[in-house]
């Protein structure tokens with residue numbers, strides 16, 4: 422039996438490659454990208470070249486042929502340096518690539534997986550202004566006509582939308598049918614009727630684009646319906662169940678990044694004639710932060726390994742996302758305090774990690790939605 426955190430040679434090679442990329446290529450640009458609220462195009466190209474946008478797409482479609490667990494490792498390593506970079510990779514792999522691999526027919530897999538592995542960014546368009554936690558109250562309509570469907574509605578908060586070439590859009594074919602009307606569609610950028618709208622100016626993960634996506638009588642051919650009519654709710658639930666593990670990994674990586682900065686600073690900074698790391702008060706802070714990160718990582722890795730083993734993982738995934746997003750906020754906040762005044766400035770990375778942590782409790786199901794899922798499972802409801 423292997424320990425959860427024991428990585429195979431292949432996993433360790435992959436992890437260290439991503440870590441090196443994050444340190445050498447990503448880190449120098451993080452502050453500027455956060456300030457500008459834009460992700461650098463050449464880094465996205467490097468994501469594709471490194472295989473980070475297609476970690477578990479099979480090699481026959483141009484992907485890395487890796488595991489879901491490897492996706493989680495990539496998300497965690499990127500988040501240590503930049504949680505914005507990490508969510509770009511997260512949405513591509515755990516939501517979009519995964520939905521097409523699982524529900525796409527052979528033609529759809531042949532048409533889209535090689536492009537998603539090569540240069541096509543994907544977005545997952547479920548939320549709307551009136552339907553967030555209550556996602557299945559969505560109002561975007563899909564009206565069937567001779568050649569396919571006409572989609573109309575407004576999607577809000579869509580990650581990667583500024584860069585995306587493909588949108589996985591959820592719409593209803595029958596508003597009166599409730600969740601049973603929800604159907605998934607693959608809509609390419611450039612399809613007449615699809616416009617990417619306003620980009621949000623955010624507290625954190627500022628370099629990750631979050632935009633409105635407007636569909637105005639947007640014609641989508643029959644062959645771009647993903648899965649069965651009326652089964653989009655199942656695609657949404659099941660992809661988000663997995664996606665949550667990715668967000669747990671993002672938050673764990675973020676917390677580890679904040680802890681690493683705090684450790685380095687505590688050894689350097691001198692007060693009262695010695696390093697602040699020599700004070701027991703500071704040591705205890707750092708020790709508690711390390712415990713939080715370890716517990717969070719174990720929960721995330723366990724959920725990911727359960728998923729790869731084909732075992733039930735829904736409760737563990739919700740717990741991991743819930744806990745990891747809590748500890749990310751707590752650890753980043755404590756890291757700011759360990760750095761004292763400079764921790765509060767943009768000259769040191771912990772200020773940004775503190776802001777970035779907040780999103781973990783909101784997207785892919787708020788903390789309350791995770792608590793609901795966990796409660797339902799443990800109460801057998």
Ligand SMILES: Cc1cc2nc3c(=O)[nH]c(=O)nc-3n(C[C@H](O)[C@H](O)[C@H](O)COP(=O)(O)OP(=O)(O)OC[C@H]3O[C@@H](n4cnc5c(N)ncnc54)[C@H](O)[C@@H]3O)c2cc1C
Nearest residue numbers: 545546547548553554578579580631783784785786787789
């Ligand atoms: C940066 C960012 C990126 C995002 N990316 C995407 C994306 O790529 N694709 C996508 O489809 N969506 C995306 N979202 C949307 C995100 O998933 C929603 O914001 C989230 O699900 C919450 O929905 P809401 O904002 O409408 O909040 P609401 O649902 O209005 O919730 C507001 C508050 O009420 C609480 N609440 C609501 N219902 C209940 C209940 N039944 N019981 C207890 N408490 C409840 C919530 O927990 C929350 O605290 C993104 C959002 C952000 C901010």
